[in-house]
Amino acid sequence: MTALWTSAELASATGGTASGDFAVGGVTFDSREVMPGDLFIALKGEKMDGHSFLAQAYAAGAAGALVSDPARLPSADAPHVAVRDTFAALNDLARASRRRMGGKVIGVTGSAGKTGVKEALRLALDRSAPGRTHASVKSYNNHTGVPLSLARMPQDSLYGVFEMGMNHPGELTELARLVRPHVAIVTTIASAHRAFFASEEAIADAKAEIFTGLEPGGTAVLNRDNPHYARLRAAAEASGAARIISFGVKAADADVRPLKVAPSDICTSMTADVLGERLTFKIGMPGEHWALNALGVLAVVKAVGADLGLAGLALGEMQGLEGRGQRSFIAVGAGKAMLLDESYNANPASMAAALSVLGGFEPRRRGRRIAVLGAMKELGDETAAMHADLAGSIEAAGVAEAILVGAEMAALAEALPARIPHHVVGSAEEALTLLRDMVRADDIILVKGSNSVGLGRVVRSLNQHGVE
Template sequence: MTPLWTAAEIAAATGGTASADFAATGVAFDSREVGPGDLFVALTGDSTDGHRFLDQAFAQGAAGAIVSAGTAHPHVRVDDTFAALNDLGRAARARMAGTVIGVTGSVGKTSAKEALFVALDRSLADAVHRSVKSYNNHTGVPLSLARMPRETRVGVFEMGMNHAGELSALTRLVRPHVAIVTAIAPAHTEFFPDEAAIADAKGEIFQGLEPGGVAIVPFDSPHRDRLIAAAAPYAARTVTFGMGRDADVRAVEAMRLPSGASFVTAKLGDRELSFTLAQPGMHWVSNALAVLAAVDAAGADLARAGLALAEMGGLSGRGARFLARVDGGDMLVIDESYNANPASMRATLAVLAEEPGRHVAVLGEMRELGDAAADYHAGLAEPILAARVETALLVGEAMAPLAQALEARINVVHVPDAATALGRLQDLARAGDAVLVKGSNGVGLSRVIAGLGGGT
C-alpha cells in the first residue's frame, strides 16, 4: 500500500522536524478513532490537550504523531499542531491532480455529499474521496483533506458554518472546481439578522473556486439571484437545479412509487435521464438534481450516477429506516435524529405523511434559532397536522410553544430529554406505527434510535 504520508513529507508540509522515519496510512485527531498505521495529530484547545492521549494513540497502532511538545514516540514536532493540520490539508490538496467538489447549504449538504460519493464511485471506483461523517468545520475540513490519497481523481468535501466568514476560509483551503449550495433555510438564525444574510454566508463557498470553476445553485430558492450574484466574480459558469421550467437541471417528472422511492425524469439541457431515487421525499429529489449537475460538471457518467442513486441506502441519522419490534409486531422507524431546522422538519414530516399506519412524531427542539425560536417551533403545528400525526412526542424545553399550539388537536407528550422520550415511546408504540425521530443533534435523539435497535 502506498503510504498516505511519510515523516519527511509531513515535515516538509508543516515546517516541522521529524524524530524518525515512519509512514502513515491514515490521519486522526481523536485518539478514540486512531487505528493501526494512523498519524495522530495532537491538537490542543481550551478544554483538552491531545498530547495527554499520545500513549493511548500509539497503543492503538499509531505510526507517528504531530506534536508541539516532547515525546518519545515517533513524531514530527511543530510550533502549532492546528496550523500543522491545516498545512497538511493544503499539501494534500496541492498534490491532488483531479477534480474537487465542495458542498454547503442550510439543509441537505451531508446527504448530497454522500449521494455524490456513490454516484461518482460508480464510474470511478476506488478513486473518489469524501469527507466522512459531518466533518465540515475548521478542524474537520483540513482533516478530510489530509486524509485524501494522492491518487484521488475526485474529492468531495462538505463545508459548514454558523457565522459569516467561516466558509470563506474553508473554501480557500479546499479550492473546489465545482461548488454547490443545496438550499437556503432558517438555520443558525441566532447568528444572522435574516435569511438573506444566511444566503450571503453560504455564497462564500464560491470565493474559493479554481479558475474555470462551476457554481451550482438552487433555482427554486428565493435567494437564487443573490447566490448567482455571489458566484459571478469567481465562477466561469453557473448552473441552476430545481423544479422550475427554466432551471438548467430540472425534474420533468417526480413520481412516488409504492416502495416510497421516486421515479425521476431529469433534463440537463437537451439531455434527459430517467432513474429511480431510492430515498423518499421531494427534498431528496432536489438533492439528486444537484448531484446530477455536479456529476455532469465533473465530466463523470450520468447514467451510472442514476443507477447508484437507485441503490443508495438511507444514511444513519438522515433518513435510514428500520423495523423495531413492539408488542404484536413491528413498527417502522425513520431515523432523522442527526439534526433539524424548520425546513428539514417540514420536509421529513411530508415524508412521514406518505407512510401507511398510525403516525407518531418524536421531535426534538431546534437550536440556534435566536429570538424567533418560539415562532419557528410553533410553526411546525400545521406540518404535523398535515402529516396526520396522531401522537407528537416533543423533547426539550424549547418545544413548549409547539406543545401549546397542538394542545387539544392531537395527543401531545412533552418530555425534558431523550431518555424520557424513549421510555414514553416504548409505552405508546403499536405494531404498524410509522415513527419519525428528528431533532437538533444536541438533543441526543440518537439515544432513542439506539434504544429501538437502530443506528450504527
C-alpha cells in the first residue's frame, strides 16, 4: 500500500492526537465502503453516528480511524486520531490535501452535465498524466463529498478534477474556497432546484460563486450559448478571473467552437477550433448537449496546458455512466431492446436533452421509441408549467408511447396530444409492470427522472432480468 496519509500527517492536519504510528492508503466515511488500509472517518450526522460503525470498519480492514469519541473504539489499541469534531477534521484534511498538491485543480459546476464533464476531464487529463489525475467519484459534490474527494487526492497528482453542486445560495462559496481551482467551468444554467431560487438569474448567481475560490491568475470557462453568459462573465471578472474562455456550439464568436459537426445516433464527429488550434475528434456519446460538453472539456484541457490530441482520443472512448446516458441491450423474448439509462436525475434542460438523444436513434425494423419519465423535483411554483413544457420535446422525439411517473406528471399528461399514448402512474414499480407488458424487440427505451422517483430500480431490473 502506498501511504496517502501517515498518522503524524493526519494529526498535524486536523489538530488531533494520534494513538501511534500508522499509515492509510484511502479515506472514507461510509463503513460499507471501507477497503483494507483505509482511514474511516466517524462523522456524526442528524440520523447516524459513524462511531456506531467503528467495529465494522476495523473488521473490514481499516488501518485507522478519525474519531471524536475514542471511548467508543472497539479496542484500546485500535489505531486512531482523536479530534474534537470529525466533520471539521474532514474539512481540515481537505485543506491540507489541497495545500500539498502542486498540480492544476479544476472545479466543475452547472445545472446539468457536471458529472459527465467531470468524468470526461478525468479521462482526457489522464491521457496526459497517466495515473496522476485525481477526480471525485460518483456525484460526490456536496458539503461532505467535496472535502472527502480532496482528502483522497494523492500528493503527487498533476491534475485534480472536482465536481461541485448546490441547491441554496452560499453553498458553492464554501466548496470553492476548499477546492481553490485554477480553472472553473460552468457547464450550463437552467431551472434546476428552482424551488429555492426566485429566478434563473438567481441560479446563475449561485453557480457563479465557484469563481470566488479561483486561484490568482485563474481561468473561468463559460458556455457562450447560454443566455446567462454575460452575467457569469461579469461575476468571473468581479472575482478576479485573469482569463475567460468561452465555448459554444451555436455562438460564432466562442473561443472554442465547432467548424464541422457530423452527428449520428451513436456518436458525434467534430472538427473544432480550440483557441486557434484545429482538432478533429469523435465524441463517444450522441446528442448536441454532449457536443457542447466536449467543447467545454477541450477549453479546460487547453487552459491547463494538457495535450489536446490525447484529450480528443479520450472523448472518443467516452461511454455513458450508470444513470447518466449508459446504453445497454435487454432481452425481449428472442430479441433485444435498447435501454438508455438517464435515471439519476432530471431538470427541464436535461430532460429535453435526453429526449433529443432518444429522437436521434432510429429504431430497427418495427421498433418504437418509448419514454419512461419521472417527475422533476424542486421546481417550486413552476412545477406544473415546466412539466407541461416537456410535451413538445416528447412529440419532437417521435415517442410512440410514454409512461409518466409521479403526481407532478399530470400536467404533462394534459399537455400531450391524444395521438401519443401515455400512462400516469405513482411509482417506479408500477412503471416497470407497465413497461414489461409494453416493450417489444427492437424498441428503444429512455428512462429518466429525478433520483428520488427511483427509476434506477426500473433500469436495474430490466438489465438483470430483461422482459420475459
